[in-house]
Each structure stands twice: as structure tokens, then as C-alpha cells.
Amino acid sequence: xxxxxxxxxxxxxxxxxxxxxxxxxxxxxxxxxxxxxxxxxxxxxxxxxxxxxxxxxxxxxxxxxxxxxxxxxxxxxxxxxxxxxxxxxxxxxxxxxxxxxxxxxxxxxxxxxxxxxxxxxx
Numbered sequence: 587x588x589x590x591x592x593x594x595x596x597x598x599x600x601x602x603x604x605x606x607x608x609x610x611x612x613x614x615x616x617x618x619x620x621x622x623x624x625x626x627x628x629x630x631x632x633x634x635x636x637x638x639x640x641x642x643x644x645x646x647x648x649x650x651x652x653x654x655x656x657x658x659x660x661x662x663x664x665x666x667x668x669x670x671x672x673x674x675x676x677x678x679x680x681x682x683x684x685x686x687x688x689x690x691x692x693x694x695x696x697x698x699x700x701x702x703x704x705x706x707x708x
Contacts, residue, residue: 612657617642617650619687622676625660626684629675654680 613619617639624630624638636647651674654660659680665671676683 612653612659613683615650615653617646618654619690621647621650621654622659622680622683623687625674625676625680626687629663629673632672632674635674659683 613622620639620642621635624635630638632647632651635651636642636644639647642650651660651662655662658677660674661677663673663675665673
């Protein structure tokens with residue numbers, strides 16, 4: 587029987603898991619995590635999302651919601667008016683992120699104290 591060789595050393599550490607790559611292609615973008623977390627407990631109107639996430643522009647919010655919709659994590663629903671309003675809610679796949687987001691929040695509370703990351707680089 588041929589022996590299987592395991593890779594060790596620097597080359598073995600350079601391969602990123604495909605699943606991790608896919609996750610961070612979506613969730614690694616700025617504002618995506620906060621949007622998902624605001625939608626976690628219940629659906630929200632666009633204006634409610636805008637108010638809940640300080641610093642996000644309408645354009646960026648719209649772009650991120652579109653990306654989350656394309657990834658199958660958010661659904662856009664038009665509420666017939668008057669007034670006409672758009673509601674966003676998590677899909678089953680989006681809602682399934684809740685345990686992971688809770689774990690990340692706990693990790694941040696332990697390992698990333700407030701003020702640890704400064705804007706502007708200094």
C-alpha cells in the first residue's frame with residue numbers, strides 16, 4: 587500500500603478553504619455584517635435600515651442589499667401603498683447565520699476591545 591504524504595511547511599498553510607473564501611466574498615464586505623444583524627430579529631424597511639446603521643450611504647445600502655439578494659440571503663418585498671415601501675427580510679439561509687454572528691460578537695467582545703481598531707490608520 588502506498589503511503590500518503592501529508593504536506594507540511596509553508597506550502598501547506600497557503601491554501602484557503604473554498605467555503606471560507608465564499609463566505610468572506612459576501613460577508614467580508616464593509617456594511618454587510620451590520621445589515622444582516624439588523625435584519626436578524628425581524629424584517630425592516632429601507633429607511634429603518636438606513637437609520638439603524640450610522641454612516642452608511644443610501645447608495646451603499648442599496649448595493650449591499652442587492653448583493654445579499656443575489657447571494658440568496660435577503661429578499662426584497664414591495665409593500666403596495668400608499669405609500670409604496672420596500673421591506674427586506676432574511677431568507678432561511680440568511681437567518682441561519684445567526685449562531686455564527688453570535689459567536690463572532692462574543693469573540694469580538696473578548697478579543698477586540700472597543701477602540702482597538704482606529705479609523706484613519708493612526
